[in-house]
Amino acid sequence: MQYHTPSSFSEAVTISNSADGLVKYLAGGTDVLVQLKIGNNSPDHLIDIKKIPGVKEIALREDGGWTIGAAVSGVQLTNHKKLSREWPGLVEGMELVGSAQIQSRATLVGNLCNGSPAADSVPGMIAAGATVSVVSSSGTTEVLVEDIPVGPGLTNLGTGEIITAVNLPKRNKHEGDAYLRFIPRTEMDIAVVGCAVNLSLENEVIRSAKVVLGAVGPKVEVATPAAECLLGENLDENILSIFSDKCSELAKPISDKRGSEEFRKEVIGVIAKRAAKKAYDRALGNK
Amino acid sequence: MNKIHVKTNINGDQVEFLADSRETLLDCLRDHVGLTGSKEGCGTGDCGACSCIFDGELVSSCLVLGVEAEGKSIETIEGMAGQEDLHPLQKKFIEMAALQCGFCTPGILVAAKALLEKNNNPTETEVRYWLAGNLCRCTGYDKIIKAVMETAKDIRETA
Ligand SMILES: Cc1cc2nc3c(=O)[nH]c(=O)nc-3n(C[C@H](O)[C@H](O)[C@H](O)COP(=O)(O)OP(=O)(O)OC[C@H]3O[C@@H](n4cnc5c(N)ncnc54)[C@H](O)[C@@H]3O)c2cc1C
Ligand code: FES
Ligand code: FES
Numbered sequence: 001m002q003y004h005t006p007s008s009f010s011e012a013v014t015i016s017n018s019a020d021g022l023v024k025y026l027a028g029g030t031d032v033l034v035q036l037k038i039g040n041n042s043p044d045h046l047i048d049i050k051k052i053p054g055v056k057e058i059a060l061r062e063d064g065g066w067t068i069g070a071a072v073s074g075v076q077l078t079n080h081k082k083l084s085r086e087w088p089g090l091v092e093g094m095e096l097v098g099s100a101q102i103q104s105r106a107t108l109v110g111n112l113c114n115g116s117p118a119a120d121s122v123p124g125m126i127a128a129g130a131t132v133s134v135v136s137s138s139g140t141t142e143v144l145v146e147d148i149p150v151g152p153g154l155t156n157l158g159t160g161e162i163i164t165a166v167n168l169p170k171r172n173k174h175e176g177d178a179y180l181r182f183i184p185r186t187e188m189d190i191a192v193v194g195c196a197v198n199l200s201l202e203n204e205v206i207r208s209a210k211v212v213l214g215a216v217g218p219k220v221e222v223a224t225p226a227a228e229c230l231l232g233e234n235l236d237e238n239i240l241s242i243f244s245d246k247c248s249e250l251a252k253p254i255s256d257k258r259g260s261e262e263f264r265k266e267v268i269g270v271i272a273k274r275a276a277k278k279a280y281d282r283a284l285g286n287k
Numbered sequence: 288m289n290k291i292h293v294k295t296n297i298n299g300d301q302v303e304f305l306a307d308s309r310e311t312l313l314d315c316l317r318d319h320v321g322l323t324g325s326k327e328g329c330g331t332g333d334c335g336a337c338s339c340i341f342d343g344e345l346v347s348s349c350l351v352l353g354v355e356a357e358g359k360s361i362e363t364i365e366g367m368a369g370q371e372d373l374h375p376l377q378k379k380f381i382e383m384a385a386l387q388c389g390f391c392t393p394g395i396l397v398a399a400k401a402l403l404e405k406n407n408n409p410t411e412t413e414v415r416y417w418l419a420g421n422l423c424r425c426t427g428y429d430k431i432i433k434a435v436m437e438t439a440k441d442i443r444e445t446a
Contacts, residue, residue: 029351029352030332033349037330037349099420100345100417100419101350101420104344104345
């Protein structure tokens with residue numbers, strides 16, 4: 001395996017395009033090193049992006065949104081007070097990834113590009129309406145996070161396409177997000193189901209909603225029909241119950257050792273309901 | 288296989304070694320630098336026996352490549368005790384018998400020290416969550432958690 005440390009994204013793209021064999025990028029390495037160890041999907045070329053200037057920065061853009069560099073770690077997100085206040089759901093999704101040791105290294109971009117349907121930070125990014133900046137030999141484009149995963153372990157990124165940053169839109173008043181997952185233990189486990197909800201309110205009525213389901217299909221999925229149940233509503237028990245049923249109906253999980261299909265369909269409804277409540281309370285300003 | 292020359296700082300000493308690009312920092316510490324205090328329990332980030340401080344941050348050294356250490360500074364369990372004295376956490380672990388076979392102990396000490404440096408007044412829940420990435424197959428954790436809480440208390444009292 002050849003290890004590369006480019007000092008710019010354009011250099012990284014050039015290396016990637018001229019390399020033969022499997023190319024991977026090294027952000028936090030918490031997925032890549034495990035794959036190296038077990039000899040699964042082991043790359044021939046590993047391009048470490050951490051020496052590229054700016055990759056560890058969290059910046060507030062002029063339009064009021066955030067740009068989070070591709071190598072920003074979980075700890076950095078948690079420690080960023082303003083970002084955590086504006087996007088608590090997104091940050092709590094990332095915080096759930098692994099232990100303190102993992103948090104020092106793991107990144108949003110790595111979590112996204114590893115392509116797991118159970119990736120904990122991905123539903124929150126999608127619910128937030130986040131995009132990623134993708135650089136290639138033909139320039140930089142902005143792609144919705146939801147368009148990146150295509151199936152278990154698979155993304156839409158081609159050879160020589162590298163993510164430079166995650167972009168969050170401006171946060172307005174009366175908006176709130178939340179992410180919850182179900183795991184059989186209290187820490188250090190993979191989501192059996194997960195759900196992120198992002199809401200914006202007008203006079204306590206839901207004006208727009210985005211609902212994203214994790215670990216109940218081959219990839220993280222946007223649940224538009226479930227979000228539509230919430231529009232124009234105040235989130236009373238009746239609406240929550242319709243919403244919960246809709247999420248269960250939309251879930252297309254598999255059965256495996258961590259949960260049967262029926263169990264996952266039922267639990268996603270419960271988790272989605274709780275996440276919606278939490279997002280709603282946050283949008284009202286009640287934490 | 289052509290090896291890569293790595294220059295780094297470990298526990299305050301300049302150190303150089305030759306690493307294969309696939310070798311982990313843990314492999315390099317143990318096999319090239321001769322620091323065998325960091326243990327390999329799993330090699331996949333789950334057990335924390337290999338915990339080190341890398342660039343000021345608590346990491347599992349089995350999830351860091353040796354070549355990533357170039358120009359960085361690393362603290363391992365070997366750097367924890369002072370010239371004369373053990374670290375307060377080390378003393379407390381002995382005093383309170385917070386270890387049995389000891390395999391997890393270096394990692395737990397490094398992780399606990401990182402916690403107490405950011406927060407010398409953690410709740411028991413905070414200690415338990417912080418150490419969730421450190422597995423111990425012997426003690427049942429209780430004595431470990433108590434020893435960390437007691438050390439925090441001593442640190443606060445002497446501060
Ligand atoms: C003990 C342990 C516990 C874990 N627990 C969880 C958990 O609870 N929830 C969860 O979701 N995950 C968990 N993970 C998985 C992992 O930590 C996360 O997926 C993490 O966010 C990956 O980020 P990274 O920066 O370490 O990725 P890396 O390992 O650096 O990279 C992952 C993938 O992304 C690609 N990539 C990296 N950067 C770029 C880029 N800039 N452009 C294009 N592609 C790129 C790489 O080629 C690779 O395929 C756990 C892992 C371990 C070892
Ligand atoms: S050996 Fe590194 S975490 Fe287990
Ligand atoms: S004392 Fe044996 S593993 Fe912890």
